[in-house]
Amino acid sequence: MTELTKTLELKLVDPNAHKRRKLRETREAYQHALQDAFNQNCTTQTEANDVVVNYDLSGYAKNALKKYVPQLTTTYNAGELQDDHPVRFTNEGIRFDHKPENAIEWYVKIPHHEDYHLWMPAQPNPEQRDWLEAVNAGDAKMGESQLFERDGTWYLHVTATRDVGERSEMSxxxxxxxxxxxxxxxxxxxxxxxxxxxxxxxxxxxxxxxxxxxxxxxxxxxxxxxxxxxxxxxxxxxxxxxxxxxxxxxxxxxxxxxxxxxxxxxxxxxxxxxxxxxxxxxxxxxxxxxxxxxxxxxxxxxxxxxxxxxxxxxxxxxxxxxxxxxxxxxxxxxxxxxxxxxxxxxxxxxxxxxxxxxxxxxxxxxxxxxxxxxxxxxxxDDSAEDGGRLTAPQDSHADAKTQQETRGTYAS
Ligand SMILES: [Zn+2]
Known part of the structure; x- marks a missing residue:
């Protein structure tokens, strides 16, 4: 057995104004906490914890920050922070749900505040469907995930690991x-x-x-x-x-x-x-x-x-x-x-x-x-292929339109 790790790419589908606001709030709180812990030169998880604990973030984001900030301050020795850091969550933060009857089949749970999360429809990279099925069945382990916005679209990237059997080299x-x-x-x-x-x-x-x-x-x-x-x-x-x-x-x-x-x-x-x-x-x-x-x-x-x-x-x-x-x-x-x-x-x-x-x-x-x-x-190859269109029932005009809008890039 060997372990295979992959970054699963999901595009969050048309979040409404309310959800967009929540995502931005999470990002802002996260970036302030990151900047704060960085400015205070936190080099250990305990030091980072003392700073990030005061922010209105989920435990998953705080725990990810506790791990991440000491890496920045010690390993990479960064002089200043680049802006536009993705929001990181530890592995327990993200959950998937599959509703095959819907035009958008996959839903993902994204942590917001301490006890508050958002379930959002998401369009995965169709090439990674086997990975999603494995994650959904508990046959692949999730690692850290990253939430970010690019050109007005929100994406979630999730690291996943699963076991792969030895393949004999048969012609x-x-x-x-x-x-x-x-x-x-x-x-x-x-x-x-x-x-x-x-x-x-x-x-x-x-x-x-x-x-x-x-x-x-x-x-x-x-x-x-x-x-x-x-x-x-x-x-x-x-x-x-x-x-x-x-x-x-x-x-x-x-x-x-x-x-x-x-x-x-x-x-x-x-x-x-x-x-x-x-x-x-x-x-x-x-x-x-x-x-x-x-x-x-x-x-x-x-x-x-x-x-x-x-x-x-x-x-x-x-x-x-x-x-x-x-x-x-x-x-x-x-x-x-x-x-x-x-x-x-x-x-x-x-x-x-x-x-x-x-x-x-x-x-x-x-x-x-x-x-x-x-x-x-x-x-x-990260391009979205036709296969993705076949994964959802396309019984109505409206569905077909949603599909049109949600296909496309899976920014990485
Ligand atoms: Zn015959």
Missing amino acids: AEKLTPIGVDIGEASLVTVCHRDDHGSPTAPELWADEGKTVRRLRKTYFTATRRLQTRGSERIAESFGDDLWNQIDDMFHRVTREVVVYAESVENPVLVLEDLTYIRESMDYGEYMNRRLHGWGFAKLHAQIRYKAVEKGIPVETANPRHTSKECHVCGEVGYRPRQATFTCTNDACWMGEYQADVNGAINITDRYLSGESHSREHEND
């Missing part, structure tokens, strides 16, 4: 690809080919697909009813409970996917590339699937970080027609029923096949044909 040809299909009928389907190239050991999480559909339906019906009655608060706590149930199930399923991979010799998990999903699907297929974009992104992110924990490589493949082509002859077929794929090629021996397994094998074969790529090298 790509020797790896056994396992296709992971995320779908409607079966929530997740995995399959791979044996030494002779025959599809083997398909595993389907079909009951879970049913349960998720039922929970989502319950959620949307019930919250609509509660909202029309004006019970926003009840609707929200009801929603939290249902989404937590879904998230728990997602975590169990993604753990089991990784256990499946561990049972295969030299495995590589192959996921559909979310960034291609929209452009490679026809309209109907896209409309169908985009409603479940949050599910795709969440499951992918959880599989990603859990696989990496076990040292299992993850690759992505172009998802074009993976659910529509016959895995034997490549002909585009059709689905007479949700769970059945029918090949229309008379010369093909395959008549009907389980549709999700057919999809999973096609994903497996994309890796074998070289139509896949590792995302590893892109990880350092």
Whole structure:
């Protein structure tokens, strides 16, 4: 096991005037306390504590200052303070919450005064979704965080650390690809080919697909009813409970996917590339699937970080027609029923096949044909990619507009 550390970048989404004022108050108090402790040349945590304790700040900011000021005065021997220091908080100060049903899915708790904090919607860097899922599940540890404003936009950067398993240096040809299909009928389907190239050991999480559909339906019906009655608060706590149930199930399923991979010799998990999903699907297929974009992104992110924990490589493949082509002859077929794929090629021996397994094998074969790529090298690229758009339901015009406004840079 080795430890991997990363700075998670979040942009705070359109704070209202009240919240902006609170953020500025925190920053002002923090900077005054910092300046004060610096001017008094505090070289120990105790000295710094005696100064910062008088300021109207949360304990998380004060504790961060106690550590930071002696570093400035002793280690760096700074003559004067640069202005524009980010507000630092110790690790316990920040909390995340995930509401996949909202256009802005992530919420972050930011300390303000001693007993007062702000919950704010935040847009994370979509490339770091696996990290957020890990933090949210308690599988990554948070370190110090920094709050700052740039060009009128507020950002929060959070340091996070997680364990990464040893990865064997196996050449790509020797790896056994396992296709992971995320779908409607079966929530997740995995399959791979044996030494002779025959599809083997398909595993389907079909009951879970049913349960998720039922929970989502319950959620949307019930919250609509509660909202029309004006019970926003009840609707929200009801929603939290249902989404937590879904998230728990997602975590169990993604753990089991990784256990499946561990049972295969030299495995590589192959996921559909979310960034291609929209452009490679026809309209109907896209409309169908985009409603479940949050599910795709969440499951992918959880599989990603859990696989990496076990040292299992993850690759992505172009998802074009993976659910529509016959895995034997490549002909585009059709689905007479949700769970059945029918090949229309008379010369093909395959008549009907389980549709999700057919999809999973096609994903497996994309890796074998070289139509896949590792995302590893892109990880350092901070640009927001299309994948981010698919992480939230985009059911209304208003949502789409919010998405427009909140995409973009993740200042670092
Ligand atoms: Zn066929």
